[in-house]
Amino acid sequence: MKITLRLLLFFCFFNTVLHAQYESNITYGLKFGGLHSTISNLPESIKGRDNTFDNSVMQSKGAYGLEGGFFLNFKLYDTRVAIQPELLFRQSGEKVTYKDALGKEFELGLHYSYLQIGALYKVYPYQGLNLGFGAFYGISLSPNNITYKSNEANGMYDVATRQFYKDGLDGADDFSLCFAVGYELQESIHFDLRYYLGVKDVVKSNASSFQFIENQNKTSVVSFSIGYSFHQW
Template sequence: MKAILYLLIFSFFFTIVLHSQNETNITYGLKLGGLHSKISHLPESIKGRDNTYSHSVLKSEGAYGMEAGFFINCKLNDTRVAIQPEILIRQSSETINYSDTTGKTFELGLKYSYLQLGALYKIYPFEGLNLGFGAFYGINLSPNHISYASNEADGIYDVATRQFYQDGLDGADDFALCISLGYELRKSIHFDLRYYLGVKDVVKSNASSFQFIENQNKSSVISFSIGYSFHQW
């Protein structure tokens, strides 16, 4: 089912690109950027009903990642607004650090990758300066990509513990609202600063010996990217 969805989406974008060859109000190009992401309430979910965490600290650190993709900017005739659909590949992760009074430490990483599909409604108040509002749906491509590293017994239990987390936590698709601030130079270079606020649970807990509890674990992402348009207005 997802393969059919991908095919339809890419066909739609390809059709617009072909059409844009003869339209002066449509541009398209590529973008690449860095980001910092977080997933809310993960320490509470991981602690769950396990009393062994009562004398410990679990801290959410967030994680850095990258995103890259393709965009089409469709400027509405005789206006200062545009619609910009996008397809992006994004690394959107979270890191949890643990420490306790016995000196034990571990780092748990949820290393998710997403296929992001969405669009922005962009307003141009002055030349290339623009403000954008939109929404993106993220298809989780790596729902069980979890890392685990500890100082316990020189890490000999790390592989088994990581498997417990992989069995107990499932990454889910994401849906996020987006606001952006950008500037487009006359020579096709674009700069874009964005904030994505997730509105759905992106981590599902399963029955396991860790006794995780189900929470509303929502994503938040700050990104900065540089884009290049191959076809100018």
């Protein structure tokens, strides 16, 4: 029900923008790119209160993913300013590695997918060069997509351990601020470099036999994308 309401509000905004064509120049198109993401404080959350982790090292490695979707850009009349709503699909998350003095090693991956709804306020200081600032709300589509690989007993216990982490950790919706710099070519092709700063906890701990520490786990994403506009200003 919440997802339906969010989508309804978003498409109502799109409809309002489309009816403003008499005072704005409209472009719309598709974009696709890659990203690198991290989730803060994840090793601290996973270690919990189990003292057997004291002689171990757990490190965050980050994760690579994809981002793409639909955008609508409308330039305010007789200005160098534009508003750009977007509807995107994003894959992001985090990987952590573990090693201890006994030789045990494992890699835990959180592979989350989101439906990103948001908009940018863009300023064009020179030709196609643009600077943007905005916010995006990410609706979680895969809160339990977790991978686990270890060297323990040749991976005999990996399936059970992965289920343990699935039961103990839940991915949540994300909300992030976005800072962007881009360039739009006259041939309708544009390039976009962005940094998303998460301001919301995206990993929730559930009650389990292992006491995960509830922490503020926020996303940090750097993305680069290429887009194509079907209509120019």
